[in-house]
Structure formats: C-alpha cells, structure tokens
Amino acid sequence: MDADYSFTVAERFLQYVTIDTQSDPHSTTVPSTEKQKELGRVLADELRSMGVADAELDDQGYVYATLPSTSDKKVPVICFCSHMDTSSDCSGTHVKPIVHQNYDGKDIVLPDDPKQVIRPADHPYLKTKKGEDIITASGTTLLGADDKAGVAIIMDLAHYLTTHPEVKHGTIRILFTPDEEIGRGVDHVNLERLGADFGYTLDGGERGSYTDETFSANGATVTFYGNSIHPGYAKNKLVNAMKVAATFLDLLPKDSFSPETTEDREGFVHPVHMEGTAEKAVVSFIIRDFETARLKLHEARLEQFAKQAVGRYTGSRYEFESKEQYRNMKEIVDRHPEIGEYVKTAMERSGVVFKKHSARGGTDGSRLSFMGVPFPDIFTGEMAFHGKQEYVSIQDMQKSVETLIHLVQVWEEKSS
The missing domain is CATH 3.40.630.10 (Zn peptidases)
Known part of the structure; x- marks a missing residue:
C-alpha cells in the first residue's frame, strides 16, 4: 500500500x-x-x-x-x-x-x-x-x-x-x-x-x-405455571411460579455448564432474562456449543432440571421451547x-x-x-x-x- x-x-x-x-x-x-x-x-x-x-x-x-x-x-x-x-x-x-x-x-x-x-x-x-x-x-x-x-x-x-x-x-x-x-x-x-x-x-x-x-447457538424459554390465590387465603392452595423458577435456577450446576465456569471448546447454558408473577414465570436462556449436535444434549439436561423443580411443587407445571439462533x-x-x-x-x-x-x-x-x-x-x-x-x-x-x-x-x- x-x-x-x-x-x-x-x-x-x-x-x-x-x-x-x-x-x-x-x-x-x-x-x-x-x-x-x-x-x-x-x-x-x-x-x-x-x-x-x-x-x-x-x-x-x-x-x-x-x-x-x-x-x-x-x-x-x-x-x-x-x-x-x-x-x-x-x-x-x-x-x-x-x-x-x-x-x-x-x-x-x-x-x-x-x-x-x-x-x-x-x-x-x-x-x-x-x-x-x-x-x-x-x-x-x-x-x-x-x-x-x-x-x-x-x-x-x-x-x-x-x-x-x-x-x-x-x-x-x-x-x-x-x-x-x-x-x-x-x-x-x-x-x-x-x-x-x-x-x-x-x-x-x-x-x-x-x-x-x-459457537452454534440455540435459545430456550422455560415457562413455569403456578396457582395464584389471595395470600390471605392461600394455605395449601397457592403455588408460586416464581419460587418454582428460583428452585430451577438453583438446581443448575455451580461448577460447570455456565459461561463463568467454562472455557476453550466447552459449551454452556446461560439464563439471560427472567420475569414473572405467582401465576407464571418465564426464564430465557442462550445455549452454546461448537458441536451443533450437543445443543440438544444441553437442552435435554436443562429440561431435566425443570422437571425436578416442578416435582418439588405440587400443582406446578412447565413448558420448554427452543429455537435455532445460528450455527x-x-x-x-x-x-x-x-x-x-x-x-x-x-x-x-x-x-x-x-x-x-x-x-x-x-x-x-x-x-x-x-x-x-x-x-x-x-x-x-x-x-x-x-x-x-x-x-x-x-x-x-x-x-x-x-x-x-x-x-x-x-x-x-x-x-x-
């Protein structure tokens, strides 16, 4: 030049x-x-x-x-x-x-x-x-x-x-x-x-x-449903979806599976947004890995944590959705x-x-x-x-x- x-x-x-x-x-x-x-x-x-x-x-x-x-x-x-x-x-x-x-x-x-x-x-x-x-x-x-x-x-x-x-x-x-x-x-x-x-x-x-x-990338949304009741009359009736979601997040591994605990070619899942009420709480994730096939494995593992969370709250349920972002x-x-x-x-x-x-x-x-x-x-x-x-x-x-x-x-x- x-x-x-x-x-x-x-x-x-x-x-x-x-x-x-x-x-x-x-x-x-x-x-x-x-x-x-x-x-x-x-x-x-x-x-x-x-x-x-x-x-x-x-x-x-x-x-x-x-x-x-x-x-x-x-x-x-x-x-x-x-x-x-x-x-x-x-x-x-x-x-x-x-x-x-x-x-x-x-x-x-x-x-x-x-x-x-x-x-x-x-x-x-x-x-x-x-x-x-x-x-x-x-x-x-x-x-x-x-x-x-x-x-x-x-x-x-x-x-x-x-x-x-x-x-x-x-x-x-x-x-x-x-x-x-x-x-x-x-x-x-x-x-x-x-x-x-x-x-x-x-x-x-x-x-x-x-x-x-x-990375190859997917996005996932986990929606938890509870049962909203007036708190003054809630005994044995209220199921707080936000607490279910909090339990779900607490189940995520503390020493792996996350951006803050991985490097090089290791993949991860990462919660990026959360909002909710007692009736419904939504947690949004990004899912990343260099091997595209492993995204489904990460999703399956994440969904298992959702199942465990709702298992601890009788009357709660969840929905799991994922979509492709890039490859x-x-x-x-x-x-x-x-x-x-x-x-x-x-x-x-x-x-x-x-x-x-x-x-x-x-x-x-x-x-x-x-x-x-x-x-x-x-x-x-x-x-x-x-x-x-x-x-x-x-x-x-x-x-x-x-x-x-x-x-x-x-x-x-x-x-x-």
Whole structure:
C-alpha cells in the first residue's frame, strides 16, 4: 500500500462512538432502535462524498454500498460487513472517547469513574500494547469498539481505494447492519441486493486473529405455571411460579455448564432474562456449543432440571421451547479454503502474524454463511467489549485496514 497514506480510521472511530446506537432486545421494531439509523445516515453520506454513488441507508437500517471493480479479470464479489449497534449490557449514551497516546503499560484509570481501572494484570493483551495509542471510554459507558472499530476500518478501506484508483481489485460490497448484538443483524439483509460471493465480517479482537469457527447457538424459554390465590387465603392452595423458577435456577450446576465456569471448546447454558408473577414465570436462556449436535444434549439436561423443580411443587407445571439462533460457520467456510489462505497472505504482506481463532460467540457472518455467503471474521483490535473497560489500539485498527487493502488485491491476483 501507499507508504505515505494517512490513515483516517482513528478520527472516524472517534466520531462514530459518540453516536448512541444501542439496540434493544425487547423492541419489536426494525431496527430495534431508531437511533441506529443516525449512524447509518452518517456512513451513507460519507461514502457518497467519497464518490460511492450507490451508498444508501434503507428503511430497515441497513447500509449498502459498492466499490466498482478496477480489474479486467473475473474476480469474485467480496463483501465487508460490520454492525452499527452496541450491546444493551452497558450504556452507550454520551460516550466520551479518550486517546491514551504512547501507552506507558500502566493501569488506566478512567476519569469519570475512578473505580473503573483497566489493569494489564486483568487484560493480558493490553500488556502487548505498550507504546501504542489506546482508546478507552471515560468510565460511565462502554466504548463501542464492538463494532464501530470494524465500521471505521471498512470506511477507511473505502477511502483508500477511492483515492487510489490504481489499486487492482474486484467488485467490493459494503454492508453495515443494525441489531447484531440482539441476534437480528441479518434478519432483513437483501442477499440479492448484496450480490456477494464471499464475505468477511470485521468484528474480531486481537491483531492477526482470523475466525473461521464460532459457537452454534440455540435459545430456550422455560415457562413455569403456578396457582395464584389471595395470600390471605392461600394455605395449601397457592403455588408460586416464581419460587418454582428460583428452585430451577438453583438446581443448575455451580461448577460447570455456565459461561463463568467454562472455557476453550466447552459449551454452556446461560439464563439471560427472567420475569414473572405467582401465576407464571418465564426464564430465557442462550445455549452454546461448537458441536451443533450437543445443543440438544444441553437442552435435554436443562429440561431435566425443570422437571425436578416442578416435582418439588405440587400443582406446578412447565413448558420448554427452543429455537435455532445460528450455527458454527466452520461447516461452510471449510468448503472454501482459499478464503482463509488469502487472508493469511494479506496479513503476511502487512507484517501481521496470522492466528486462526475459534470464537466463543457468533457474528453476522455465522448466519450469512448458512444463507449462502461464506463469511469468516477478521480482527479489529476491539477488546473487553460490552463493558466500561472496553478498549482498542489505533495501531491495531490501522493494521486491519492495511490487511484489507492487501486482501482485495490478493483476490484480484488469484483470479483469472
């Protein structure tokens, strides 16, 4: 790439994170929050100002854009995708990003809440970032690097390619999605309009990471029914569904089967929401494993705990429902080994050490892969996401941009 190029990724990122795009899992609208479209409008406007004529924000909150081919070859259409929303786990309102230039390797105390301290002892990757420029929030909100780092990286790629028309590449599609954090990121993607043969999400962590494997995921809802009676006349009649649900949760293992007790390739079940009254209580779960077949085993075990709970409360009953959320992208991506090989080549040209990674989570690419477009994930530098101690290295973001610039050229070179 042009050695004199001035990256724009950091200034873009610092702008984007100040726009509140938190999604809402309880909303039934599309997108779940209208404020996500504010960032979408900014991105579409910026792309059009670069000369990307077809950049558009649609009514459902998706941004589509095309960088036309500069090659005479028949090159597969490649899509780069990131999501605009931030997690509902932590506030994204009034984010105040702080750049810690030439990071000294010490604890980072966040000024708006000094109790929030980002310690290298707690964040091993941060130990490797001494001398780089680290961006954090101020202590009262998340930062939004997940996934506005990815958004800014793709936008800087677009800026580079539109200002360097001599770079040979095939047709590139850009897709920015809403509602990824609540599992709806690709619910309304128009695949015909997207028109991509292969794709990459920009939603990964450490520099050099390439993710071609994610969890497979189901969601489960366990509903407990009791018998509501006036408490003054309830003896031998009242069956409190909330107590049944509490007993059910207490039956879950304390040393396994949960996110806080598992790692590497271990799966888990995780209660994410609970509500109820004496008459009816509902507990919602996410169920995760790298092996898709094991999801049913986890569900069966979970249902056994529900049966045990209602067995302790005469007159209570339960209902158990599950639904598919996404599947391990590796089942699809492995059919196209060139996808990863080209990323490895691009990283090597960028001076980045390639590290194949399995993600204990999912991306928009997980579902897009099973919708017909193989879609692994590339690093952005985003770390400690979904919380107030989130951070990202400017140099990691720049290396991601550089990797993408080389990647589109590798695809062109390998085509005939």
